[in-house]
Amino acid sequence: MPISPNQGPSGGGTSVIITGTNLSNASAVRFGTKPATITANSPTSVTVVSPSGSGVVDVRVTTPGGTSNPLPFFYVPAPLKTGVDPLSGPTAGGNVVTITGTGLTTASSVSFGASTAVPTVVNDGQLTVVVxxxxxxxxxxxxxxxxxxxxxxxxxxxxxxxxxxxxDPASGPTSGGTAVTITGTSLTTTGSVTFGGNVAPFTVVSDSTVTTLTPPGAAGAVDVVLTNDGGSDTAVGAYTYVAGPGI
Incomplete structure (x- = not known):
């Protein structure tokens, strides 16, 4: 007498189909000591809604002819998330986040707002998913x-x-140390600023303004690249290093 599905949440509410023979006029189905609600019945099947429970319980069907042998049903605790890392990423998605918590072994989907993805379960306490x-x-x-x-x-x-x-300004000495203001959009989560590939220290002033000090660089025009949690933008040749005078 198979039972499908053979597992469900501890809060109950799972629609379960029990199949077998001589099941007509089933008067009761119990999950352990708790009665289940019978929603459909035929000579070969009984459909019920599981009650709440925990652990593994025996499921038995009672008909006018007697009570069946038990079948196991597994109650699965509700999952608990304790962390998502990283907590932000590009609107285009495609980055991988790690979710930690408990009860994640049977995770089948992860929803980010209205969008859903299929996770990879690492263990009961961790899964990864492509956003x-x-x-x-x-x-x-x-x-x-x-x-x-x-x-x-x-x-x-x-x-x-x-x-x-x-x-601004768009040029400065090759020795670096020039205070430069970068303006634009979506700058709040700025993670790095580079001048010609060299990393510069920066301060986020607002979503539209970042201030920075130029690192040393070779004479000539270089690209300025700003990266945030959503991606990066390149201002091609936007800053020019100027060599000092030689005597």
Missing amino acids: PAGAAAGPVGVSVTTAGGVHNGVTYVYVDGPTITDV
Whole structure:
């Protein structure tokens, strides 16, 4: 007498089909000591809604002819997320995040707002997932669905890639140390600024302004690249290193 599915959330509510013979007029189906709600019955099957429970319980069907042998049903605890890393990424998606928590072994899907992805389960406490594209920049709820239910409560932020609209001043000495203001859009999560591939220290002033000090560089025009959680933008030849006078 098979039972399908043979597992479900500890809160109950799973529609379970029990198949076999001589099941007509089933008067009761018990999951352990708890009765289940019978929703359909035929000579070869009984459909019920599982009650709440925990662990592994015996399922028995009672008909006018007696009570069946037991079948095991496994209650799966609801998942619990304790962390998402990283907490933000590009609106286009495609980056990998790690979700940690408990009860993740049977994870079947992870939703980022309205977008859903299939995770890779590492172990009961960890899974990884490729973030799907978001509808727009901004925060969305993250939910994990397992055989034990759905858990929400963590926020992920979709971030637009940055744009550089101005670099001021546009030139300075090869020794570096020039204070430069970069203006643009989506600069809040700036993670790095480079001048000709050389990393520069920076301060985020606002979503549209970043200040920085140029590192030393060779004479000539160089690209300025700004990277944030959503990607990067390159201002080609936007800054020129000027050699000092020689005598």
